[in-house]
Amino acid sequence: MDQLLQQILDYKREIEETPVNGIDSLEAYRIRFLGTKGILKNLFTEMKNVPSERKKEFGQVLNEFKQLAEDKYDYWKKEIGSKTEESTADQVDTTLPGDLLAIGSRHPISLMKNKIIKIFERLGFSVAEGPEIEDDWHNFTALNLPEHHPARDMQDTFYIHQRPDWLLRTHTSNVQIREMEKGKLPIRIICPGRVYRNETISARSHCFFHQVEGLYIDENVSFADLKQTLYFFVQEMYGKNIRIRFRPSYFPFTEPSAEMDINCQLCNGTGCTVCKHSGWVEILGCGMIHPAVLENCGIDSNHFTGFAFGMGIERPALLKYGINDIRLFSENDVRFLRQFIAAT
Numbered sequence: 001m002d003q004l005l006q007q008i009l010d011y012k013r014e015i016e017e018t019p020v021n022g023i024d025s026l027e028a029y030r031i032r033f034l035g036t037k038g039i040l041k042n043l044f045t046e047m048k049n050v051p052s053e054r055k056k057e058f059g060q061v062l063n064e065f066k067q068l069a070e071d072k073y074d075y076w077k078k079e080i081g082s083k084t085e086e087s088t089a090d091q092v093d094t095t096l097p098g099d100l101l102a103i104g105s106r107h108p109i110s111l112m113k114n115k116i117i118k119i120f121e122r123l124g125f126s127v128a129e130g131p132e133i134e135d136d137w138h139n140f141t142a143l144n145l146p147e148h149h150p151a152r153d154m155q156d157t158f159y160i161h162q163r164p165d166w167l168l169r170t171h172t173s174n175v176q177i178r179e180m181e182k183g184k185l186p187i188r189i190i191c192p193g194r195v196y197r198n199e200t201i202s203a204r205s206h207c208f209f210h211q212v213e214g215l216y217i218d219e220n221v222s223f224a225d226l227k228q229t230l231y232f233f234v235q236e237m238y239g240k241n242i243r244i245r246f247r248p249s250y251f252p253f254t255e256p257s258a259e260m261d262i263n264c265q266l267c268n269g270t271g272c273t274v275c276k277h278s279g280w281v282e283i284l285g286c287g288m289i290h291p292a293v294l295e296n297c298g299i300d301s302n303h304f305t306g307f308a309f310g311m312g313i314e315r316p317a318l319l320k321y322g323i324n325d326i327r328l329f330s331e332n333d334v335r336f337l338r339q340f341i342a343a344t
């Protein structure tokens with residue numbers, strides 16, 4: 001105890017006698033006496049070793065010493081002036097620019113999907129979603145694709161082991177069925193989402209991809225409505241000068257069915273590898289909903305008619321952003337994704 005008091009006296013003398021004459025020696029003083037591992041800190045931890053009857057005395061001496069050490073520091077800091085302030089590590093220059101926040105970017109599939117949704121929303125369509133794990137009824141049977149129907153072969157998918165009746169949906173048409181089953185008419189929806197096919201993965205195809213499907217059911221809906229809706233869509237998407245053509249096609253769930261082409265945007269119809277020198281690029285399938293599908297969902301097909309269409313999102317995204325490999329969309333490579341920070 002007495003030894004500690006003597007030490008404090010020695011430190012006091014040191015403070016009084018040692019001149020502080022610059023920023024460096026002030027900083028050395030601060031670290032020696034006031035720092036987190038400094039003399040004051042150590043003396044305060046010695047407090048616990050002081051006999052309790054002398055704690056009060058020791059505390060008083062120590063507090064006086066603390067006051068002296070701090071007063072001296074403030075005094076010299078003032079003396080040395082503004083130069084000291086600049087060198088002190090905890091000073092903050094508020095005029096410096098801040099740290100940049102890392103900004104993410106939207107995935108090109110999301111960009112394209114949102115673009116499509118926005119156009120149809122302006123026509124009064126609302127977005128509907130449904131499960132990706134679906135039962136056979138909503139993915140196939142209700143869509144006029146009964147078991148053993150040959151068209152099922154074109155949509156081979158993945159089945160759930162424990163429930164052979166369950167599968168990963170091959171299109172977002174299951175959402176259409178679920179909406180129709182609700183029985184609230186008219187229906188005007190678009191269904192964006194991820195779908196699955198049992199296909200070999202390559203630059204041009206993948207075992208999963210994305211679709212946007214559309215459905216409109218009301219009284220007196222005709223093929224003219226279908227055509228005008230889709231014409232409006234491609235004009236908004238690709239420009240007013242776009243040309244379209246419909247080719248007869250076959251889908252079990254629509255009758256009549258068609259595929260819609262637009263004139264090739266890359267060669268403007270003169271022929272290139274993308275359009276396989278035809279001047280046309282297929283962008284979607286469509287048709288008037290088959291009466292059997294309406295009846296499967298409890299809708300009177302004598303009273304109501306409707307149209308449906310479906311398109312992939314990957315293909316137009318590949319074309320728009322000049323991407324040559326569909327696998328890039330799902331590899332999560334930051335070098336790829338970063339390129340879409342400014343994309344729309």
Ligand SMILES: [Zn+2]
Nearest residue numbers: 264267272275
């Ligand atoms: Zn072309």
